[in-house]
Amino acid sequence: MKALVCNTPGEFTYINKEMPSVEDGMVLLKMRRLGICGTDYHAFEGTQPFFEYPRILGHEIAAEVVEAGGGANFKTGDLVTISPYFYCGKCIACRSGRTNCCVNIKVFGVHIDGAMQEYITVPATAIVSGEGLTVDELALIEPLAIGAHGVGLAQLNKGDTVVILGAGPIGLGTIAFAKISGAEVIVIDVNDNRLSFCSERLGITHTINPLKTDVLEQLSKITDGEMAKVVIDCTGNLNAINNAFKFLAHTGKFIMIGLQKGTIEVVHPEFHKREAVLMSSRNALPHDFAYVIDCIRKGLVKPMDFITHNVPFTEVKEKFNHLLQANESLIKALISFDE
Ligand SMILES: [Zn+2]
Numbered sequence: 001m002k003a004l005v006c007n008t009p010g011e012f013t014y015i016n017k018e019m020p021s022v023e024d025g026m027v028l029l030k031m032r033r034l035g036i037c038g039t040d041y042h043a044f045e046g047t048q049p050f051f052e053y054p055r056i057l058g059h060e061i062a063a064e065v066v067e068a069g070g071g072a073n074f075k076t077g078d079l080v081t082i083s084p085y086f087y088c089g090k091c092i093a094c095r096s097g098r099t100n101c102c103v104n105i106k107v108f109g110v111h112i113d114g115a116m117q118e119y120i121t122v123p124a125t126a127i128v129s130g131e132g133l134t135v136d137e138l139a140l141i142e143p144l145a146i147g148a149h150g151v152g153l154a155q156l157n158k159g160d161t162v163v164i165l166g167a168g169p170i171g172l173g174t175i176a177f178a179k180i181s182g183a184e185v186i187v188i189d190v191n192d193n194r195l196s197f198c199s200e201r202l203g204i205t206h207t208i209n210p211l212k213t214d215v216l217e218q219l220s221k222i223t224d225g226e227m228a229k230v231v232i233d234c235t236g237n238l239n240a241i242n243n244a245f246k247f248l249a250h251t252g253k254f255i256m257i258g259l260q261k262g263t264i265e266v267v268h269p270e271f272h273k274r275e276a277v278l279m280s281s282r283n284a285l286p287h288d289f290a291y292v293i294d295c296i297r298k299g300l301v302k303p304m305d306f307i308t309h310n311v312p313f314t315e316v317k318e319k320f321n322h323l324l325q326a327n328e329s330l331i332k333a334l335i336s337f338d339e
């Protein structure tokens with residue numbers, strides 16, 4: 001079988017591998033679709049910290065069950081996705097059910113080899129079945145679950161004003177789930193294409209491009225001077241994050257889904273007088289996956305709207321650079337495997 005290895009930043013090679021063997025508790029999957037994520041682009045560019053090479057990338061999976069090892073209850077042909085955050089089950093986070101931030105976490109396709117290969121084996125416990133969903137939809141569940149998790153942490157009430165920074169693939173999912181929660185969503189992004197996508201496809205009334213408008217002034221106008229009950233960052237941009245503390249209402253909550261490497265600066269009196277909360281949102285939990293699947297089944301979220309590019313697995317090596325540069329038009333690119 002074929003696999004695509006990222007040998008070193010900027011370099012992919014197709015290799016031939018032995019078919020993996022199926023041990024007890026493991027399931028052999030045939031890949032059908034794979035979403036390409038910001039993490040994959042950063043790993044390829046070499047800007048992902050603590051990344052080790054060579055590595056097989058890919059964690060946004062739609063696959064077909066080929067064979068289930070002893071103790072695994074799946075039928076051949078079942079279409080599934082996986083929760084790619086393999087956890088230890090023993091650490092302080094796992095013991096409180098927060099396996100998404102396990103101390104010893106191994107993310108499939110990040111810390112261990114992932115799914116840019118024709119067949120993979122994963123623990124049966126990682127499999128999420130998505131009966132009734134298409135392979136394209138299944139590949140979008142994981143990135144959508146990231147947004148759903150962040151929105152869940154915000155504990156929104158109907159009518160709360162939420163500012164979402166960044167309308168990339170993760171941001172768009174976050175926007176969709178905040179909207180489903182009944183919040184009044186305001187989207188900030190520098191890309192007008194993405195802002196029009198938010199107004200046209202996601203029904204967002206207020207979008208702001210900070211390159212063209214004074215955000216603070218605009219926000220104050222929209223919220224009658226109260227500002228945002230919740231700010232969710234999906235940019236992972238230090239400047240955007242530091243700036244956005246000013247957008248918080250008194251009693252507000254700031255949630256960071258995006259990740260960056262720098263030090264965040266908070267003006268203490270400003271933060272203090274608001275009795276504000278700052279929290280990070282990492283990966284997602286099983287209930288987030290279930291919620292996303294439920295929303296897709298009900299037609300509340302339409303993953304197909306996010307898919308703008310599709311590349312056959314055999315052409316990923318030659319087309320990856322092109323995808324990296326397709327920033328303006330790209331929302332989500334999927335890799336298709338032969339059936
Ligand atoms: Zn991802």
Ligand SMILES: [Zn+2]
Pocket residue numbers: 087088089090091092093094095099102103104105
């Ligand atoms: Zn753990």
